[in-house]
Amino acid sequence: MRMEDISALITPDVLLPALGLAALLLPGLIAVGAVFVAVLTAVTYRKSSRVFADKLAKQMSEFGMLVLGVWLLLVSARWGLWISEIWPVSGPLRRFYHLFFDIPGHVSMLAVLTSIITARAWRRHKKGSAVHFMLGGISCLTWMVALMLFITGWLESGRVEGMAQKMDPVTLPLLLMNPTAWLIWAQGLFLAMTLAGGAGLLFLVARRNKEDYGRDYYAWAARTCSGRALSSGVVQALWGVTTFIALSVPWADLALQGPSSWLATALAAVSGSSALAALLAFLVLSLLAWLSLIPLIRSQNPMRLKGLMLAHVVIVFLSLTVLAVTFHSLFDGRGLLF
Structure with missing residues (x-):
């Protein structure tokens, strides 16, 4: 790891675009993750804590719709400023x-519609049923498809000079054969649940006075959201390491070498990667985020630890920013991210 790689993390040309990208991705990923957290909560605790689980699933689905509405408003406003030639875009x-106006955007609008229907179903019938699980499953599946389409489309558009052509459904099977897309997609899903679980803690604080379900419920809900954020955070961080290794190691060169030199070549590629410094910073921030969740999980009254909840969300946002820098470096600064 070179000193110039470390100093590159804090240069305005890299850090500011990464912060902007993280701010754009954060609400979108939270909205997607909230749907998964709601469904997984209702399914996981259906037998042990069904009453509490149904309430939390309802609140998380509503939280996802609230954040999604804000995100779509911001995206639309930014698009309007670009079209009006007030604020050009990169x-x-x-x-x-x-x-957004192609196939991925159409599928994402379908995902938004299914999420709205799921949230309204929870509002009307607060007890979980087969209808809720079916609607939630459809919503999760649609979001997974939309996320994959955005990722494959984004990677493909980075290879085309100028404005990319419309996506052809016939070529989608070929695009899905790209292993990089699947690596990013898997991390995106767990990252979304991590962000939703952490940000959901602040939503619980905001809703406590309006929806007074009792002290026991909010203590259970805060611990559950913290546990989801911790488990998903560990998986997405480990997956980030896997993605880093997969994109850093020259697999084609390894195929031409003998097995005895594979390890040395792989270690040299990893240690010499310009993204290693950013990855290490991402792992340190991820560790701090995990440590901030442990007191919430172990506390009998976690709702009193509001400052720790806020600190966790800030740390996770910073880790998302550094993760953007990591991927920017992995793609050799080809302008895929900023």
Whole structure:
């Protein structure tokens, strides 16, 4: 790891675009993750704590719709400023809007519709039923498809000079054969649940006076959201390491070498990667985020630890920013992210 790689993390040309990208991704990923957290909570605790689980699933689905509405408003406002020639956008953001009005955007709008229907079903019938699980499952599946389409479309558009062409459904099977897309997709799902679980803690604090379900419920809900954020956070961090190794090691060169030199070549590629410093910073921030959740999980009254909840969300946002820098370096600064 070189000193210039470390100093590159804090340069304005890298840090500011990464912060902007993280701010754009944060509400979108929270909205997606909230749907998964709601469904998993209702299913996991259906027998042991069904009453509490149903309430938390209802609140998380509503939280997801609230954040999604804010995110769509921000995206629309930014698009309006670009179209009005008030605030030009970068190349990567142009590709995002191109995909937003293409097949990925159409599928994401379908996912939004299914999420709204699921949230309304929880509001009308607060006890979990087969209908809730079916609607939630459809919503999760639709979001998974939309996320994959955005990722494959984004990677493909980075290879095309100028404005990318419309996505052809016939070529989608070929695009799905890209292992990089699947690596990013899997991490995106767990990252979304991590963000939703952590940010959901603040939503519980905000809703406590309006929806007074009792001290026992909110203590259970805070511990459950913290546990979901911790478990998903560990998985997505480990997956980030896996993605880093998969994209850093020259697998084609290894195929031409003998087995005895594979390890040395792989270690040299990993240690010499320009993204290693950013990855290590991401892991340190992830560790701090995990440590901030442990007191919440172990506390009998975690709702009193509001400062710790806020600190966790801030740390996770910073880790998302550094993760954006990591992927930017892994793609050799080809302008895929910023």
